[in-house]
Amino acid sequence: MIRMIPTLAAAGALTALGLPAFAQATANATVDLNIRAGAGPAYEVVGMIPQGEPVEVAGCLDPATWCEVTHDGVTGWASGGYLTAIVETTPVVIYENADAAGITTVTYDPTLPDGTVTLNGAVIAADPSAEGTSLEITDGAITYLNDNPIDPIYLDGEVVLGAGLPETVVLTPIPDSMLAYANINGQQVVVEPDTRRVAYIAR
Known part of the structure; x- marks a missing residue:
């Protein structure tokens, strides 16, 4: 079962509306x-x-x-x-400065597939400069996470270390650990319960 929580940036297929040719910008x-x-x-x-x-x-x-x-021959979408x-x-961060950075605005018509459910609410707190955890992440904890997958929860935002x-x-x-885990946006992550920060992402 897929559980959709808070504003999904786009759920379902996105259909381009006549994209013009334009020069690509570079970001990091x-x-x-x-x-x-x-x-x-x-x-x-x-990717x-x-x-x-x-x-x-x-x-x-x-x-x-x-x-x-x-990037590296792979084309797709990344969080601005x-x-x-x-x-x-x-x-400067593209999200707040797209025009100044010369980034072209693209218009799309979002199409939701049958059965898609979107709810209002939670957002991943984006703080990539924060450390994930001071607790040791053992091989046993990672093995347990990989061997015991759980249903995904979809939140607005991207999964990154420290978020x-x-x-x-x-x-x-x-078990046998001070850590916890969750499946966020389709990725299994180890989380420090006290800070609720992502400490490890299974890729």
Whole structure:
């Protein structure tokens, strides 16, 4: 069963509306950042941009929460909150500065598939500079997480190390450990219960 929580940036297939040809801009990822098959957290992860590496940006939605990118031969969508571009010699986050960074705005017509449910609410607290946890993540904890998958919960935002999960997300304890885990946007993650921060992402 798929449980959809809070504002899904885009759930279901997105259909382009006559995209014009335009020059691509270049940005950098501030974290290890997922590339997804569509503009939203419910879409499959098809690649990853390592922290600090450049990526070509074809355009972003307005606001620039999701941007169409190409990295290492993989084209898909990445969260604009974790992409920076240079504006007057200073790196700025695309999400807040798409126009100044020369990022083209792309318009789409979202189409929700039958049976898709969207609810209002929780958002992943994006703080990529925060440390995930001071607790030891053992091989046993990772093995348990991989061997005991749970149903995904879809939140607005992207899964990155150090990001905080809202209180609405129920965490599942990992036996013989002070850690817990959850399946967020289709990815199993280890979480420190006290801070609710993502400490490990199973890729």
